[in-house]
Amino acid sequence: MRIALSTIGSRGDVQPLVLLGSTLRARGHDVWLATTPEFEDLARSAGLEFRQLGNIGAGYVEEIMSHPKVQEALRRGPSIYRMAMAAPRPSAAEQLALTEAMVASVEGADLIINSNLTRIGALVRPGVPWCSVSAWPITETAAWPALGAPDLPLGGAYNRFTHRAMGALEWLVYRASVNQARRAAGLPRAGFRSPFRDDGRTRPILYQFSPQVIAPPPDWPAQCHVTGYWSDDTHWDQSPGLTAFVERGAPPLVAAYGSSWLPCGTDLLRATLDAVGVTGHRMVIIGGPEFEIPDGMDVFRSETADFTWLLPRAAAVLHHGGQGTTAAAVGAGVPQVVVPCYADQPLWARRIHALGVAPAPVPYAGLTGERLAAAVRIATTDTEIAARAVKLADAARGERGVEAAADVVEAYAARVCR
Incomplete structure (x- = not known):
């Protein structure tokens, strides 16, 4: 056929x-x-x-x-x-x-x-x-x-x-x-x-x-x-530098805003870097606009990454709520922080929060580094969120x-x- x-x-x-x-x-x-x-x-x-x-x-x-x-x-x-x-x-x-x-x-x-x-x-x-x-x-x-x-x-x-x-x-x-x-x-x-x-x-x-x-x-x-x-667990090529960065220290935050980088990139990047500066986490940023890494921040930027390998190693995944990235984050079994920008993203942000694997969404309209930092703190310190994320991943992987x-x-x- x-x-x-x-x-x-x-x-x-x-x-x-x-x-x-x-x-x-x-x-x-x-x-x-x-x-x-x-x-x-x-x-x-x-x-x-x-x-x-x-x-x-x-x-x-x-x-x-x-x-x-x-x-x-x-x-x-x-x-x-x-x-x-x-x-x-x-x-x-x-x-x-x-x-x-x-x-x-x-x-x-x-x-x-x-x-x-x-x-x-x-x-x-x-x-x-x-x-x-x-x-x-x-x-x-x-x-x-x-x-x-x-x-x-x-x-x-x-x-x-x-x-x-x-x-x-x-x-x-x-x-x-x-x-x-x-x-x-x-x-x-x-x-x-x-x-x-x-x-x-x-x-x-x-x-x-x-x-x-x-x-x-x-x-x-x-x-x-x-x-x-829909996943086939394919492993994608990624830079040796990204692999080395992740493996040399504590689990980093991963910021992956996908299709929202284009219309919202400058604001997303500014708030994300502000949140990292406040919380003190290491961070991997996938995609987005070019930027200078501020002094004192342990940040690695890569255009692409193997999400199947990277996301399970994250302290939390910061993303836009796109269906594909949401699926990858659910499968990774780690806490999430969702910044919905448009289209179906608010829907997935609400569902992920309702399932208890993320704090309340931080909408792009009105986004600040302070609000994002507060959500990151909840996601990375609430042990019940982490446990529910693992349980949801186990169910979805079947x-x-x-x-x-x-x-x-x-x-x-x-x-x-x-």
């Missing part, structure tokens, strides 16, 4: 699909990844074919996230909708071109697996079965409100309403470009009801997080699959997330693919 994987985003968005593609390839399928060009080497190193997603160049996400209006919106709060309104908007022609590129990049597939941001392309090729992958919960439920909606104690009816409203808003954004592409392909116009409401009902949706962190609510339909974290996802894909394909 020929399977196309389609996604846009940062490495945290792309790498899980590469893992899924590699697993499906090992089972005998022809698999390719359609995304932006900076991830071509990642795809090919996993043995996957690569197709560039139209004319989207390297740095597409970086261009949006580094926009001054986006950065200012994030200083006001983590609202994904405020951030979206501040971001430069593509013209109708550019949006149509992106939709058409999504269609072209999966040409010849028997089955398409999309991320949240590329589902629209499947609506222009209705003869090819497809399903979706999501890093955070998007299926309607009475258990909690939709991502980005106010978390009000108004019960299940309110929570369901927020999911319907947010889904309608999402479809309103994409419907015009989808219908332009459908008209060009000789297809009828899509109606006002969001077709994405069928995800998890008529086709699978694969949730790449652990049920130990968010368990599926009882009102989710049967085709919603919370598989467990999951076979990417294999479970591949099982769902193959079972679905056996039903719907010719």
